Amino acid sequence: MLELNDIHTFYGPIEALKGITLKVNQGEIVCLIGNNGAGKSTTLMAISGILKPKAGTISFIGSDISDMPPHSIVERGISHVPEGRRIFPRLTVKENLEMGAYTVGSRTNKNKKLKSQFDKVYEMFPVLRERERQMGGTLSGGEQQMLAISRALMSEPKLLLLDEPSLGLAPIIVSRIFKAIQEINQEGVTILLVEQNAHAALNLSGRGYVLENGRIKMHGQGKELLNSEEVKKAYLGE
Amino acid sequence: MFTQQLINGLTLGGVYALIALGYTMVYGILELINFAHGEIYMLGAYLGIIFLGFFTAIGLTSYSLPLALILTFVLSVIFCSAYGFTIERIAYRPLRNAPRLSPLISAIGVSIFLQNYVMLTQGATDKIFPNLFEKAGMEFIGARVTYTQIFIMAASAVLMLSLNLFITKTRMGKAMRAVAQDKVMASLVGININTVISATFIIGSGLAAVAGLMVAAYYGLVNYSIGYIAGIKAFTAAVLGGIGSIPGAMFGGILLGLIESFSAAYISSEYKDAYAFIILIIILFIKPSGLFGKTQEEKV
Numbered sequence: 186m187l188e189l190n191d192i193h194t195f196y197g198p199i200e201a202l203k204g205i206t207l208k209v210n211q212g213e214i215v216c217l218i219g220n221n222g223a224g225k226s227t228t229l230m231a232i233s234g235i236l237k238p239k240a241g242t243i244s245f246i247g248s249d250i251s252d253m254p255p256h257s258i259v260e261r262g263i264s265h266v267p268e269g270r271r272i273f274p275r276l277t278v279k280e281n282l283e284m285g286a287y288t289v290g291s292r293t294n295k296n297k298k299l300k301s302q303f304d305k306v307y308e309m310f311p312v313l314r315e316r317e318r319q320m321g322g323t324l325s326g327g328e329q330q331m332l333a334i335s336r337a338l339m340s341e342p343k344l345l346l347l348d349e350p351s352l353g354l355a356p357i358i359v360s361r362i363f364k365a366i367q368e369i370n371q372e373g374v375t376i377l378l379v380e381q382n383a384h385a386a387l388n389l390s391g392r393g394y395v396l397e398n399g400r401i402k403m404h405g406q407g408k409e410l411l412n413s414e415e416v417k418k419a420y421l422g423e
Numbered sequence: 424m425f426t427q428q429l430i431n432g433l434t435l436g437g438v439y440a441l442i443a444l445g446y447t448m449v450y451g452i453l454e455l456i457n458f459a460h461g462e463i464y465m466l467g468a469y470l471g472i473i474f475l476g477f478f479t480a481i482g483l484t485s486y487s488l489p490l491a492l493i494l495t496f497v498l499s500v501i502f503c504s505a506y507g508f509t510i511e512r513i514a515y516r517p518l519r520n521a522p523r524l525s526p527l528i529s530a531i532g533v534s535i536f537l538q539n540y541v542m543l544t545q546g547a548t549d550k551i552f553p554n555l556f557e558k559a560g561m562e563f564i565g566a567r568v569t570y571t572q573i574f575i576m577a578a579s580a581v582l583m584l585s586l587n588l589f590i591t592k593t594r595m596g597k598a599m600r601a602v603a604q605d606k607v608m609a610s611l612v613g614i615n616i617n618t619v620i621s622a623t624f625i626i627g628s629g630l631a632a633v634a635g636l637m638v639a640a641y642y643g644l645v646n647y648s649i650g651y652i653a654g655i656k657a658f659t660a661a662v663l664g665g666i667g668s669i670p671g672a673m674f675g676g677i678l679l680g681l682i683e684s685f686s687a688a689y690i691s692s693e694y695k696d697a698y699a700f701i702i703l704i705i706i707l708f709i710k711p712s713g714l715f716g717k718t719q720e721e722k723v
Contacts, residue, residue: 233611259613271608273601283594284601288613290594340613 186211186375187232187263187344192241194231201227203399204241209344209377214370216378216386216407218420219396225379226268228396229346232377233265234258245344260288264342268349268379270333274322278313281321281332282306285339306335309365327358334365344375351382363389383420387411395420426566428688429681434572434641436680437579441634442657443664443672444586445507445627451603451667452623455526459510459533461654462541463503463628467635468645469541470499472550479553488555499636500629507628508621516617534650542647549646552639575637582630583673590669595622603667652696659703665716674715 187209194202202224209215217225230236232243234255243251250258264285273281282303289298307314310331316324324332330350337345347366351359363385370376380386387393390407395416403415410416442464449457478484478491514533518526560569590596602609602619610616638653639645660679664671679699686698706713 235607235610254615255610256613256615259611265611267608267611271605271611273604273608275604276597276600280597280600283597284609284612284614287594287598336612 186246187377188244189228189232190242190244192228192231192238192243194227194236194238201399202231202238205231205396205399205401207394207401207404209375212370212373212375213392214366214376214378214390216380216390216393217396218380218383218386218393218410218416219402220420221381222398223396224399225396226348227399229265229267229348229377229379232258232346233263256288259340259342262341262343263346264337264340264344265346266333266337266348266350268352270329272321272324272329272332272336274320276321277318278321278324278332279317281336282313282339285336288340302339302341306338309368310335327354327361330354330358330362331365334362334369338369338374342374344377345369347376347378349379349381351380351385359385383416384411387416424688426564428684430563430566430568430572430576432681432684433677434575434680435684436677437576438634438638438641438676439653439657439660439679440673440676441579441582441630442653443660443676444583444669445631446658446661447664447666447669447672448599448623448627450661451669452599452620453515453526454523455515455530456658457515457627458527458530458654459514459537460627460631461650461652461657462534462537463507463650464631464635464638464653464657465541465645465647465650466506466537467499467503467632468552468639468649469545469550469635470502470632471495471636471639472552472645474498475553492555496633496636500632503628503632503635504625507624507631511621511624516620534654538647538650545647547647549644552643552645554643555640571637571641575641578633578637582633586626586630586669589626595619599623656696656699659699662713663703663706665713668713668715671713671715675713 189205189207192202192205193200205224205228217228219225227236231238234250234253238251241251242249245261245263250261273284276284286299286302289295289302312328313332313335316328321329321332334347334350350362350366354362359382366376366378367389378386378390387407387410392404393407393410394404395402395410403410403413442460445460445463446457449455449460474495475484475491478494484491510533514529515526518529560567560572590599598609598614598619599622601612601614602616606616656679657676660675661672662675663679664673664675682698682702683695687695710716
């Protein structure tokens with residue numbers, strides 16, 4: 186479904202990704218783990234078109250998206266929940282969700298479509314319905330994460346990119362979020378997940394890639410990586 | 424005297440507010456002070472004279488004055504919006520990722536260019552805006568209100584209300600607010616940033632065109648340099664209200680108009696232009712972010 190082939194990106198003179206090759210198949214949950222600065226978020230930014238790769242190609246369902254502007258990539262079915270959630274602080278919860286459905290707004294029968302999308306995310310996170318008229322910036326961290334995920338789902342993505350959804354949240358909220366990720370996947374959305382919380386992420390994922398210094402160090406089945414001595418020592422703190 | 428100054432102040436304030444909105448909308452989205460914005464206002468005034476002259480020449484004005492006026496307004500707005508759109512494409516978009524000073528200098532360049540372009544093509548002397556309503560007006564609680572003033576106040580109010588509705592209720596309006604708050608996130612939800620920026624320039628320029636036309640009709644005289652002082656005043660109004668804030672620009676504009684007209688009447692009219700700036704300095708001392716401004720919070 187998604188294929189990255191030898192991707193190189195730069196921040197000024199610094200090479201952030203030094204040849205990333207990875208693959209995500211339809212229906213999978215794939216996770217990227219690694220230390221700070223390994224290039225996990227950069228990889229997601231390259232996929233969604235915010236950072237243009239200097240070399241390499243990214244293809245999504247058979248077409249090359251490497252040179253597309255971010256909004257066209259969203260229209261093709263990739264939604265990105267970035268690091269830090271980036272809720273629009275001075276838009277209401279409802280308006281944040283409407284912005285998530287921005288690409289739906291240009292389709293025919295959009296009102297019906299919008300309503301069913303709203304119902305779907307409100308069912309998943311009922312607290313958002315209660316907070317509908319509140320400004321996004323006034324929500325708690327956990328609520329903001331729920332809103333960020335819901336906003337990304339509003340465009341009916343085929344592939345969902347999640348960057349550190351558990352960062353800074355209480356354990357009970359983290360398990361609620363991870364459960365939601367599983368539900369979303371069961372409804373047919375493919376997921377590429379970046380996580381510091383390697384243990385939870387690998388448990389959830391079918392496959393995982395370990396990034397180090399802008400390169401893929403190893404990849405394999407989630408369970409396999411969980412049991413690998415190297416991963417245990419470096420990322421699981423065992 | 425009080426009522427008279429109130430009406431004069433509201434008239435002037437409505438015009439400042441319309442121009443200030445263009446400054447504040449562009450600043451909100453690009454963090455750019457568009458110094459060429461005053462020139463758009465000046466172009467609006469000139470285009471008004473040109474179109475009205477044309478309609479008079481072909482006899483439309485004597486056939487139906489309202490129709491000629493409506494057409495003049497619509498055409499001037501369309502032309503000014505096209506100018507605003509083009510300026511952004513040529514002078515600002517190529518500098519989108521440049522250091523912040525570069526687009527600012529480019530804006531000053533566009534401003535100088537437009538002034539000289541109008542001076543060369545229209546002449547350096549004052550142009551007279553046809554006096555269509557004479558000094559017709561009515562008495563209102565001891566004050567004299569001309570029809571032009573009533574029209575200016577009504578048109579400013581209607582335009583500000585419509586803009587507010589547009590920004591809060593429509594898909595494009597919400598997208599504008601989203602882009603102003605976080606450009607990267609806005610593109611991640613599928614908003615085409617360039618379209619939104621173009622729309623901002625088109626709307627801001629259209630409002631400035633209306634302001635230019637109305638002032639030309641109010642004062643009756645136009646020259647190539649009127650954009651400069653009006654631009655600075657409107658910019659002051661935008662800063663007064665809190666630059667980047669739309670209600671701030673509306674409020675700041677009207678407040679500035681009132682301050683000018685009252686202080687000219689009750690203190691001295693010789694320093695008419697100075698009062699605005701005195702108030703600005705005071706506001707900046709007390710509340711640097713402006714009356715409606717958001718205090719910048721550093722996020723961790």
